Amino acid sequence: MRLSRFLVFAGLTLIALTLPLAAAADHGTRPHTKNIHALGHSPHAASFFGVISAQRNINSDIAFWENYVIHGNYDGFRILRDAPGNPKEISWTHCNGDQGDIVVWENIVVRAWNSPAPAGRFCDGAPVPPGFEGVHIFDISNVEDPVLVGQLPLDCGSHTLTAIPDLALNRLIVYNQTSGGRTLPDGTFDPCNYITIFAVPLAAPGTAAVINKEPLMEDHACHDSGVILGSVNKMVCASGDMTNVFDIGANEIPGGSPEDPVWLFNIMEPGVCGGGSGDDVPCNGNWHSAAWSW
Numbered sequence: 001m002r003l004s005r006f007l008v009f010a011g012l013t014l015i016a017l018t019l020p021l022a023a024a025a026d027h028g029t030r031p032h033t034k035n036i037h038a039l040g041h042s043p044h045a046a047s048f049f050g051v052i053s054a055q056r057n058i059n060s061d062i063a064f065w066e067n068y069v070i071h072g073n074y075d076g077f078r079i080l081r082d083a084p085g086n087p088k089e090i091s092w093t094h095c096n097g098d099q100g101d102i103v104v105w106e107n108i109v110v111r112a113w114n115s116p117a118p119a120g121r122f123c124d125g126a127p128v129p130p131g132f133e134g135v136h137i138f139d140i141s142n143v144e145d146p147v148l149v150g151q152l153p154l155d156c157g158s159h160t161l162t163a164i165p166d167l168a169l170n171r172l173i174v175y176n177q178t179s180g181g182r183t184l185p186d187g188t189f190d191p192c193n194y195i196t197i198f199a200v201p202l203a204a205p206g207t208a209a210v211i212n213k214e215p216l217m218e219d220h221a222c223h224d225s226g227v228i229l230g231s232v233n234k235m236v237c238a239s240g241d242m243t244n245v246f247d248i249g250a251n252e253i254p255g256g257s258p259e260d261p262v263w264l265f266n267i268m269e270p271g272v273c274g275g276g277s278g279d280d281v282p283c284n285g286n287w288h289s290a291a292w293s294w
């Protein structure tokens with residue numbers, strides 16, 4: 001199914017925290033889940049430790065298109081040609097902002113920039129304005145040399161992204177999630193309890209713009225979302241101690257659309273935040289990822 005080529009496996013985070021020597025170990029000898037076997041490996045040793053944030057190149061999230069793997073990174077993204085048993089790095093586009101979740105559709109890659117940029121940061125060679133947080137948009141028509149074509153500032157930044165095509169209007173619709181709330185200049189706390197929805201025109205991706213903000217139940221940010229299309233057309237979002245479920249299109253429920261989701265219900269799990277539950281107990285964590293299965 002073509003959908004599988006662009007959905008981001010946001011929960012699949014590959015972080016190499018070991019020494020380079022260990023990173024080169026044979027994957028076949030490592031413990032693994034039964035019936036899941038590594039078919040190949042593209043070495044990329046990195047560490048959170050002993051490296052300043054501007055120089056981190058930790059592996060992040062992954063998206064797929066045709067026979068390419070687009071591998072998000074704390075410093076941009078790598079493009080790998082997926083050959084059975086022997087994936088090869090084709091290019092590494094540098095963009096030294098943290099997180100680096102990505103979505104891909106045809107020749108467009110959108111990359112998340114998680115938190116306000118310090119001075120002196122760059123993306124594909126272009127200076128990033130201090131304080132910027134949001135997404136960068138790339139044209140990967142030439143997989144050996146992707147080109148930055150636009151950036152879109154987003155309130156509360158961008159931690160994870162989920163995309164669906166809107167081919168009737170020749171655009172990509174992207175659901176943006178943050179990693180949590182923020183403190184505003186006046187000292188008040190903004191929980192960032194919404195999903196920002198923006199559209200990327202396929203013919204002019206550099207003109208991407210926000211088209212909606214969908215509120216969430218309670219004062220928790222959405223950390224990650226997943227969609228299911230076809231006859232179901234629903235979105236689910238992991239946030240705080242609950243998941244929010246939305247209608248996003250043609251199905252048995254009237255009203256929802258990709259650009260204007262309709263909230264349906266939530267499922268709560270008290271205590272998932274690690275700090276207990278109740279109005280007097282802060283939430284110290286989140287439901288982390290959300291996905292659908294038939």
